Amino acid sequence: MWKSHYEPWEPTVARPVRIANFSGYLGDRFTAIDEGMAGDPVDVLVGDYLAEVTLAALAARYRKDPSRGYVEYFLDQIRPHLGAIADRGMKVVTNAGGFHPAGLAAALRELNPGLRIAHVEGDNVITRLAEYQDSGHALENLDTGQPLSSWGVAPMAANAYLGGWGIAAALAEDADIVVCGRVTDASLTTGPAAWWHGWARDDWDALAGAVAAGHVIECGPHAVGGNFSGFTRIANMLTPGFPIAEVAADGSSVITKHARDGGEVTVDTVTAQLVYEIQGPRYLNPDVTVHLDSLRLSQDGRDRVALSGTTGSPPPPTTKVAVFGQLGHTIVNTVYVTAPEVGAKVELLRAQIGKDLPAGADDLDITPLGTAAEDPETQWQATVPVRVMATARDRQALLELDLPGRLSSLYLQSVPGFFHDGGTNLVATPRGRIDYWPALLPMSAVPHQVVLEDGRTLDIAPPPETAVGAQPVHPEPAEAPAAAKVRKAPLGSVAHARSGDKGGNSNVGVWVPDERAWPWLRDTLSTTGLRRLLPEVKDLDIVRHEFPHLRAVHFVLRGLLGTGGSSNLRVDQVGKAVGEYLRAKHVLIPEELTDGTD
Template sequence: MNERSVRIGNFSGYLGDRFTAVDEVLAGDPVDVLMGDYLAEVTLAALAADRRGYVAYFRKQLRPHLATLAERGIKVVTNAGGFDPAGLAAALRADLAEAGVSLTVAHVEGDAVLDRLPEFHRDGYALENLDSGAPLKDWGFEPIAANAYLGGFGIAEALRAGADIVVTGRVTDASLTAGPAAWWHGWTPDDHGPLAGAITAGHIIECGAHATGGNFSGFRTVPGMDRCGFPIAEVAADGSSVITKHARDGGTVTVDTVTAQLVYEIQGPRYLNPDATVHLDTVRLSRVGPDRVAIGPVVGSPPPPTHKVAVFAQLGWQISTMLFCTSPDVEEKVALLRRQLRLQLDGHVDQLDVTPLGTAAEDPRSQWEATVPIRVMATASAAEALAAFPAAVGSLYLQGYPGFHHDGGAQPVRAPWPRIGYWPALLPVEHVPHTAVLADGRRIEAPLSRTFASPEQLAQGRSPEPPPVRGDGEPGRPGRRGRRGRRGRRGRRGRLGTVAHARAGDKGGNSNVGVWVPDPAHWDWLCSTLSTENLRALLPEAEDCDIVRHEFPHLRAVHVVLRGLLGTGGSSNLRVDQIGKSVGEYLRAKHVMLP
């Protein structure tokens, strides 16, 4: 066991993150492990659609720095293996040989279960959809990828066996931190408390600059926001941690930037991971120095007895384009466009979506203040059926609404692309192998926890609703007496974002939003303002959604899951904000009665 905290530095939060990230973090503060996350659900969907194997982007990023990694003894852990971790490991070994650098590469496998789906069906595992409850056999589409979310102990075993670089396929994002921490501190799978702390730290740094000011509703106060640096987690032997960043780089680490990532893409107070269940409602944050936020020991309990499985299938094809119209009469122009396209495309496409974005200024100072973009999208089961789409759009320049135009600097869209569906399910842990494969071919099975949580222990539940709003009944307007007996005052109406931060993300077809207030005096007000009833009024798009609401008093946060807002998943819904990234900012823009 190593008593010193392990310093784990992130260099990627998604496929497409800054290419120069490895250069930057190696020029920054010392770290023991570099961690790169590339596999969001929509990224896996894109990889599946293109029938691609591993993430070549990572290989190009790492290639110039192999000698430096060897010289400094820095370990590298990444899920850039995608659908072919063995292939990426082999490619990296070739790069090392060409560079004359002696580093050992291992990979983790077992997550790919596509070929075993018939076996699971024969054995009575229906792989019911986590949202609808329907069995996979009733989906009606042929899966093209199926991957279980593995934990961190395959990574830990590879590092213990001497690997310098470990590449994985689909592990949970937080496993890329929990695995190295377990190796460094000598934890076992039954050390649920320390593991929960490392998972929490991993969740915070997994998305890169999300923890240092990126995508943060308080971005106007972030120094060096033009180029936020990457975060570092210092994970101690008891699982407590400090989140920081490279001192030379832009951005900041504060209680608010860490809270923003903590409430991102969660489903409630129980954060379920293959190595432990994290009790997020026990997380406490404190500032312990400039750009240093401490996370005390986190309560952890046994993990679930199942692994989440992400299944993908091609649902058909899609095509879209962006048009523009200029006021006045925007509503009528959009309605005309919708009618004209339907006349030409009915019978060809399965779905046609015409969505205007924004509102023209009442008295515009420029043409662009008077202009509203319109996203037009169509889907069909066969690519040939969408061949009529470009011609239908192009035929309206002289017969459509006045001022019909597209972006003159952009090429018109000509060809459709695959539409990929997402199916989340569960498999018992014992049916998912988890193996570290070393460079010499040796295979080490990852150890398992001796105990697992019951369904009752994993239930997310819902927080009690605050007392009913009193007064005039306006959404978000607390009455004369606030929650828990505090006297409140009616203030002025204004944007929720005047006093609250928010961060939103996706979990399959569900959108999650965490809203919190920096000022403790506003906590009761926030809870009353964001009751389920008021949320439904503030977010009419969620009218038909099941809204699951939780309170996190230590964070002064109200967290909600809008079930079904994103259809069946980010890769297949027709929303312009496909994975719900801006739902939090939209909520902050709503006017409520401020405290």
């Protein structure tokens, strides 16, 4: 289907390509490949294992042992199915290569010498950071604008986000399995779709549609009801299945699932993933800029949601580089206090634990989690967990702090009703604290290569056209006149939400299934309205956008997560619970919208 210089021939396959996900992160359900192989027929299996901080952990393993650095349990997952994959003519694409895709490719060849294994490399730029800086690339932090040289932390991993054209080229060379490192999550879908349909590098709308489909299925069961705020209305939530994207030649798609599996695919489960971990209506990808605000969803049958209307434009000239370094160490324990007078008890604990801290201890964060019931029916309704976290640049400072010893010494001299879980030991060993530095590099400065089964190397050129584009600006809604009849109720009684992390920023998307509620939601969730509802964000820079086709309001809460999910001191380190917290807030809702709600 492809010419030697990677310009596509006319497509020879008219039907949509069926791409099935089998992993959304490192630690997802181990049996997912078993389920995918036993499910409905598909053309391509794709597995996403790399959250941003996962590469840092794999990098540490790689430095200790150069033969490692990839997701080893992927081998155990796929081993029983290699013969069937070959027999069915299926393709497998995964970023389980992590920090060492060549190592994983070699291990797969040992398991099944008959399969053609290719790998994509070039994303690992840790050894080139000094070269980049010497040549004028300051690798400025995306949030602060400061150059990497000002960080004060030694980088331990640096990976540039690659697009899907290396994957497409490998498949065009008849690879059965393509192993990647840090390609974008959606590239695992875009690459196979571009190969299958023979798209050109500038088929912007088709590419944008594939990126949207890839974004929906990249987090596995998310699109099938997992982590969905309407989970109580989803049938068979015990084990929600993994999604399938049927991507057509024009880039439109249908999201579905294996018929035998649990969960459901609805407009709302798909919307939940579309508003997850984005920065706004312009979704930037190394291959295309996706205009998510043009996308439309419709229910196309049971467990079938159609994505249409997605438009695209040239990608930006740069791609993101995720740099990680060890900021220091941390240690965390949880203890408990019992009502009454929880506030006074926590304050005394804070003073006692923090007394005479050793030199070198940086932060001592003591956070009560929740409140006791006013008139508790059980002892546990009167109990409040208290999370105690200490950090230090030097591990030895935390050992000298002896947090378990400090906590254990308080039983006879602190507050009544203070205890720790007798079923477990207090943690004594510090763990590494990883900091995150998001930066940009010109795509022309990042090598993008495919290494084929026979050892040949294919260079993947940067995009033929790029464009710098900003997110659209949506005016704040005017203060709407109050409805005649309102009811104070949780926002979640009429709205769904999904939140996640983008480095040090948390995003949250809120939408309503009922068209009648859209004007009310838009007016209620102004930036000022959000600040009133969430005291934690009142001093943050907040970016607000609207998605009328999805009936959604989207916010980026800049700096809520510090410099990144792996280093901030919040209990909800990566912002996954912000959406549900917002849904728990009570707001004034027109009574006509609350009919039939609890």
